[in-house]
Structure formats: structure tokens, C-alpha cells
Amino acid sequence: MATAGEDTRSADGELLALLVAGGDLRSFLGDLVQLAARQVRHAEACGLTLTRDGSGVTVASTGPLADRADERQYEVDAGPCLESMRTGSVVRVGDMATEERWSPYPARAAQLGVRSSLSLPLVVEGRSSGALNLYATEPEAFSGEDEATAAGWAEQATGALAVALRIADSDSRAESLLGGLDTRATIGQAVGLLMAQERCTADQAFGLLRIASQRRNIKLRDVAAGIVSAFEQELADRSGRW
Structure with a gap:
């Protein structure tokens, strides 16, 4: 069985492959969340939130479950992914059915079928820029090993995201200057x-x-x-x- 360290090195290699593939930023971010969901054993869905005007916006996800779970947080401006993004801390929810923080978000998430979640901050260039949000339909789905794997992977993903955003910025300037x-x-x-x-x-x-x-x-x-x-x-x- 692969260790958390081996999983992180494997993820780093896959992130490198994504960077050199040469696709656009949207494709890169889409591949990034798919990779995150594969790397964290018990994750069933993943969304990537970036900060915008003090709140968040989902820029990539693995599908409708992550999209809807993220959106319910934006509607009430409260939830684990927003707290992770705003505080720069890892936020884990064991069971949405009994969670008392961020009301009424947990009840809305449970209605979608989300029972547990794990949110990790993405700190790009010294400031919190977003969060990676992992979701599961079973309560207490995420173990300490899952959290360690996700934290190590998120650290690598943050570096790759910073590079991708800078490259996207370079592309934008190049388009305007060089047709x-x-x-x-x-x-x-x-x-x-x-x-x-x-x-x-x-x-x-x-x-x-x-x-x-x-x-x-x-x-x-x-x-x-x-x-x-x-x-x-x-x-x-x-x-x-x-």
C-alpha cells in the first residue's frame, strides 16, 4: 500500500504533467480537482474555490455534487470551505447531520447527500486565495491519513496553481501584444x-x-x-x- 508521502510524490509528478501539457487554465484546474479526488482515498467529489470580492467562486469541480455543496455555502456566506479560505486553516466536518457551525449550511448540505467534508486552504504568494473542498456521502469519511494526504497534496497544488495563474497572466498579455x-x-x-x-x-x-x-x-x-x-x-x- 502506498504511503501518504508516496501519494504526494505521485501527485507532484501528475501535477508536473498537467503543467507541461499546455492546455488552457480552465482545463488545468479541471484536471487538478479530478486528481485531488483520486489522491484522497475517501473523497467522492472535489471543488476548487477561489476568493472573489470577499466571498468565493467555484472555478473547477468534479461534478454536480461539489458544485451544489459549494454553492449552498456562497448563498449563506458561511461554511467550511469559506472558513478555510478566510482563516487559512484546515476545516473538517464529521457529519453534516449533527454539525452546528455555519447554520443553516450543514442542513442544506445534508439534503444534497453530503455528510462529511474536508476543506484545505490554498495560500498563493503569502495570502489566502481559495480552498480545496473534498466531499463524501458517508459520515466521518475522512481519516487522519486522508487529511495528511490532502494537506501534502494541497501544498503541491498551491505551487502549481500559482504557476498556472502566472502563466495565464502571461498568456493574456501575450494575446494583447502579439495577436x-x-x-x-x-x-x-x-x-x-x-x-x-x-x-x-x-x-x-x-x-x-x-x-x-x-x-x-x-x-x-x-x-x-x-x-x-x-x-x-x-x-x-x-x-x-x-
């Missing part, structure tokens, strides 16, 4: 290569790209393209020697 040039794939590939070479997180790899861009006074996408090009040339040289 639709898509740079996400190249930057994502460069981040992946640096993670492998330097044995660092996605956020640290993006920081290395940014530092190189500033020091050399060239655009971030050009630094990324240079890293990818050098790697491809190295592969070609090795193939030639073989």
Missing part, C-alpha cells in the same frame, strides 16, 4: 525541466525563470523557449551519438 501567441506550453515545459533538473517545486522553478528574465533583461517566454530549445538540442545530440 494570440500562446506561451503557456513553452513556459510550462521549461518549469517542468527545471523541476527535474533542480529537484525543486513548480513555484521555485517559476521563480528561477523570473530571476533569469530579470537578470538577462529578456522576456520570460524567451527564457523558457531557450531552456526548452537547449534540452531538445541535447536530446538530438545524444541521439546522434547513439
Whole structure:
């Protein structure tokens, strides 16, 4: 049986694969919540909440159960995912049927079939930016092992999310300046290569790209393209020697 640490390393590898795949931000976030639901053993649904105007908005989910459970919280502006997002703490609910916090949310969640939940804060660049919300239809579904796995995974997901949001921002500027040039794939590939070479997180790899861009006074996408090009040339040289 895989340990929590092994599960986290596996998740990190899958997050790296998502980053280098080159899809748009919406696709990345959709894949991210699907991966979260697979990694946490007893999770049946997952939603990703990001902060907006003091409340939250679900930007990706595994399906209707997570969507509705999130929405019931936004309707009353109270609930475990909002508390996790606002306080930066992990919030676990053992049984919505007996939960007394955030009334009337727990009763509304139970009506949907949600009996337990686990919410983990996503802290991007030093500030709370959202929460990852895991749901189950059984009471007391989430064990301490589930929480440890989810916490370790959320830490990796936070770094990947920070990079994805920055890449999306780079894409937006590139579209306005260069008539639709898509740079996400190249930057994502460069981040992946640096993670492998330097044995660092996605956020640290993006920081290395940014530092190189500033020091050399060239655009971030050009630094990324240079890293990818050098790697491809190295592969070609090795193939030639073989």
C-alpha cells in the first residue's frame, strides 16, 4: 500500500504533467480537482474555490455534487470551505447531520447527500486565495491519513496553481501584444525541466525563470523557449551519438 508521502510524490509528478501539457487554465484546474479526488482515498467529489470580492467562486469541480455543496455555502456566506479560505486553516466536518457551525449550511448540505467534508486552504504568494473542498456521502469519511494526504497534496497544488495563474497572466498579455501567441506550453515545459533538473517545486522553478528574465533583461517566454530549445538540442545530440 502506498504511503501518504508516496501519494504526494505521485501527485507532484501528475501535477508536473498537467503543467507541461499546455492546455488552457480552465482545463488545468479541471484536471487538478479530478486528481485531488483520486489522491484522497475517501473523497467522492472535489471543488476548487477561489476568493472573489470577499466571498468565493467555484472555478473547477468534479461534478454536480461539489458544485451544489459549494454553492449552498456562497448563498449563506458561511461554511467550511469559506472558513478555510478566510482563516487559512484546515476545516473538517464529521457529519453534516449533527454539525452546528455555519447554520443553516450543514442542513442544506445534508439534503444534497453530503455528510462529511474536508476543506484545505490554498495560500498563493503569502495570502489566502481559495480552498480545496473534498466531499463524501458517508459520515466521518475522512481519516487522519486522508487529511495528511490532502494537506501534502494541497501544498503541491498551491505551487502549481500559482504557476498556472502566472502563466495565464502571461498568456493574456501575450494575446494583447502579439495577436494570440500562446506561451503557456513553452513556459510550462521549461518549469517542468527545471523541476527535474533542480529537484525543486513548480513555484521555485517559476521563480528561477523570473530571476533569469530579470537578470538577462529578456522576456520570460524567451527564457523558457531557450531552456526548452537547449534540452531538445541535447536530446538530438545524444541521439546522434547513439
